[in-house]
Amino acid sequence: MMKSQKPFATESIEIHAKSQEHARQIVQHADPKYLKSIAIYQQDLTSIHETVELESSKNIKNLSHFATASIHFENLNVETIRAIKEHFLQFHQHDKHLYVSNNVVENMFIDAFGGAFEQPGELEQNWFFNVPGNYVKVLRVVNGYRSFEFLFVGKCEIPESYVILN
Incomplete structure (x- = not known):
């Protein structure tokens, strides 16, 4: 669970999540000014690296x-x-x-x-x-x-x- 006060600045993000909805919840916290690439992988087990x-x-x-x-x-x-x-x-x-x-x-x-x-x-x-x-x-x-x-x-x-x- 992310509780970000402001969007985080990153050029790329790789998300391993149980569902697309979980991935969308994370992506919404990324600052679109910096974001160049997104990789989303669905997993049965969620391990965040x-x-x-x-x-x-x-x-x-x-x-x-x-x-x-x-x-x-x-x-x-x-x-x-x-x-x-x-x-x-x-x-x-x-x-x-x-x-x-x-x-x-x-x-x-x-x-x-x-x-x-x-x-x-x-x-x-x-x-x-x-x-x-x-x-x-x-x-x-x-x-x-x-x-x-x-x-x-x-x-x-x-x-x-x-x-x-x-």
């Missing part, structure tokens, strides 16, 4: 209002990856999840965080970071090579062979 494009790591703070964000970086670098991690560690709500679709340059995450923890037979790399002031949750960073994720998980969900980093 908000897509944002960031020009630099200085704009990472723009993610803080999203529960789930899905983004694509044109020029991903080590500085941006570190900035995302630091920004996530400052969240007070630990329900955030960032999914980034991007081909990751080999060793970029190792350059950012050091050696990865990999389970035998798994293709993804994992890092776990302590969350300041939280003794229950940790930040998990997953590099799947075609995409990566930042999400909070319970400490009890970490396999025994993994180490939690500061």
